Amino acid sequence: MSELRLVIFDVDGTLVDSQRDILAAMAEAFASEGLAMPSRERVLSGVGLSLPETFLRLAGEQGPDSRARMIAVYCTAYADLRQKHGPESSPFYPGARAALEGLAAEPCTLLAVATGKSRRGLDRLIEAHGLEGVFHSRQTADDHPSKPHPAMVHAALDETGVAPRRAVMIGDTQFDVEMARAAGVASIGVAWGYQPAAGLGADRIIHDWAGLRPALDDLTETTR
Template sequence: MAEKSSETLVVFDCDGTLVDSQHNVVASMREAFQTQGLSSPDEQSIRNCIGLNLDEAVLQYLPDPSDTKLLAVLVDAYKAAYFRRRQLPDHDEPLFRGTVETLRALHRRGVKMAVATGKSMRGLKAVVHQHGLEGFFVSLQTPDQNPGKPHPQMLEKAMRDAGAEPANTFMVGDTSYDMMLARNAGCIAVGVSWGYHNDQELQESGAKYLIHDFEELINLVLPL
């Protein structure tokens, strides 16, 4: 690994990496299509697109990809459905095991952290607030201000905010889009096996490391 010439930065994806939100994503996408009298995409197809910008994800399921009016309607319907689900008393998007312990361990050792996600800023801030993660991240990057994954801009902005260089920046995610994002930004791609794309997809899309438990990330970023 390269000698430390700048801040060490760990950038996390959100859905499928920090929090398990697939049930809400799947339900909201199905509801959006049902409001327009359309057949709902199947669960696996929806899971495969988690991590993309919302409009890009919805586009995968349109009967006519050139129908921009329907695309806009479905995107708005999805946002409304997800917002309604977030207000329910039993709303749940649990953190994956070891998330808080890992964030605390990295924070104690002076590692800078950020998030780069396909989630909206409103949705990301809701997750951060729900789980009391305020104070851990020096940068929150979403498609509200950037092109979506795998365009490198979200990582470039996070590195600029943290004072980090690509050689000392780890992009941690569960999808091929995260691995391609890391590759496009020249960063270190770390795939997690507990998310929404399988190990083979992660490796084929550029994962330099594959971890099966958050504790492995601590040892990877902070070697003995």
């Protein structure tokens, strides 16, 4: 039997498109402190970081108490929107579900998640999309330093027992790529996410889900 390999996915901007509710919740957070919301591009450029890091980037001129209140407003607003919109709060990108199902069916491929979401947020997304049992490891911002710190990837490797040379991180931001590099694993950047693919610096860039398996096979030296 072939050696196990591990495919680690970012979530927002990679598997699902959550920008509508992210932007709406962010608008409420800034309005709660009487502040103008940053541009869409600036907000989305920080998706993937933990919320404290995100608000430090976006509202660093505010004191820690103000940022803490904004985070609380954001979390409440986002949860309300998720409840209102259901699975459509974070719809799959076209082809993402089929890609997950195809990889999950491979006996020597394990799947994991490494996300800036909270554990509660990730669990609810997995439940909403019927993905229970798909991921062998779920790493969130609740349990680790923010990306690009490699702790989430290290934990996923430890939980699955897969060697770094047989693991790949897939994401849409430089934080994902830098995290992968710091953990000693390969990276694949997706071209449909929240940061321009040309600036990611990933080992491979894919422009649709059809390109995923060939890139994975190449990076993990898997033959068929």
